[in-house]
Amino acid sequence: xxxxxxxxxxxxxxxxxxxxxxxxxxxxxxxxxxxxxxxxxxxxxxxxxxxxxxxxxxxxxxxxxxxxxxxxxxxxxxxxxxxxxxxxxxxxxxxxxxxxxxxxxxxxxxxxxxxxxxxxxxxxxxxxxxxxxxxxxxxxxxxxxxxxxxxxxxxxxxxxxxxxxxxxxxxxxxxxxxxxxxxxxxxxxxxxxxxxxxxxxxxxxxxxxxxxxxxxxxxxxxxxxxxxxxxxxxxxxxxxxxxxxxxxxxxxxxxxxxxxxxxxxxxxxxxxxxxxxxxxxxxxxxxxxxxxxxxxxxxxxxxxxxxxxxxxxxxxxxxxxxxxxxxxxxxxxxxxxxxxxxxxxxxx
Ligand code: 5MM
Numbered sequence: 001x002x003x004x005x006x007x008x009x010x011x012x013x014x015x016x017x018x019x020x021x022x023x024x025x026x027x028x029x030x031x032x033x034x035x036x037x038x039x040x041x042x043x044x045x046x047x048x049x050x051x052x053x054x055x056x057x058x059x060x061x062x063x064x065x066x067x068x069x070x071x072x073x074x075x076x077x078x079x080x081x082x083x084x085x086x087x088x089x090x091x092x093x094x095x096x097x098x099x100x101x102x103x104x105x106x107x108x109x110x111x112x113x114x115x116x117x118x119x120x121x122x123x124x125x126x127x128x129x130x131x132x133x134x135x136x137x138x139x140x141x142x143x144x145x146x147x148x149x150x151x152x153x154x155x156x157x158x159x160x161x162x163x164x165x166x167x168x169x170x171x172x173x174x175x176x177x178x179x180x181x182x183x184x185x186x187x188x189x190x191x192x193x194x195x196x197x198x199x200x201x202x203x204x205x206x207x208x209x210x211x212x213x214x215x216x217x218x219x220x221x222x223x224x225x226x227x228x229x230x231x232x233x234x235x236x237x238x239x240x241x242x243x244x245x246x247x248x249x250x251x252x253x254x255x256x257x258x259x260x261x262x263x264x265x266x267x268x269x270x271x272x273x274x275x276x277x278x279x280x281x282x283x284x285x286x287x288x289x290x291x292x293x294x295x296x297x298x299x300x301x302x303x304x305x306x307x308x309x310x311x312x313x314x315x316x317x318x319x320x321x322x323x324x325x326x327x328x329x330x331x332x333x334x335x336x337x338x339x340x341x342x343x344x345x346x347x348x
Pocket of ligand 1: 030266
């Protein structure tokens, strides 16, 4: 890479890692979005998905807490009711537009229960198109399941290789890669098991990134927090989770990586904020990277439930979206307090 290209990537990274802000993942694929709509009785059509994304991008004040928004391919080509492209609405607010470029996870042949994320074929061309449309960063998610005899080293290494290939192609195209290896919360595993698997996965991912000559300074890691499985009988305290998570990263994530932005993975909005906040309080000044959020459900869920597909509910849904984004902005600074859950700001 020449110095100019590196400087552009670093400029985008600096915008995304603004000290009071985090990222909003609004890149649910059509099937995931439809699943969330179905649960609430919202029609599963392209027009309803467009209306919902319009609600999100036009939320007043969203830019106070959100530095970047990850879009799905469908959304990057859509407009709000007045005809402005959604991507332009974001740019006008100073929110950096990003794009999910993986094509989903499929079963990994001969490895029951494990998955591999696809989308490398033709990726260079797709990235150039997204750059031309205004995207400045991208996202690729790999999923790792914990279970009987899994994850295997093959699943970990194959996913790590694909993540690294994706990352290098992004940097070549001028897009900052968000590298997302997600160890899932599904199952009854302990926090200790999640910690061991997350260590193994992060080592494999950074080895692969290093092998492929990815510039660490021009990327962001989007990992899971280190958590017990959803069905685990032991649900550890906020402080235990904070310590296990940051200690894992201190051992696995090079200091040259400028930032870590968590996925929420199915945690409640409040828990995700409390845990992020505790990490900042307990590891203040000890972390070499920025630590922020890149949540989807933990920001969007209350708004989606309030909207229910009804235009009359847009204002209250936007208030709730603003509020969750704000709680996470506070958590990202170590300033969050559970009492804030009741403070729905009414300046909207
Ligand atoms: C893990 O999912 C990512 C973060 O969302 P949560 O904070 O809700 O865990 C999210 O960006 C995800 O990658 C997208 O929604 C796309 O997911 P699908 O399954 O539709 O590819």
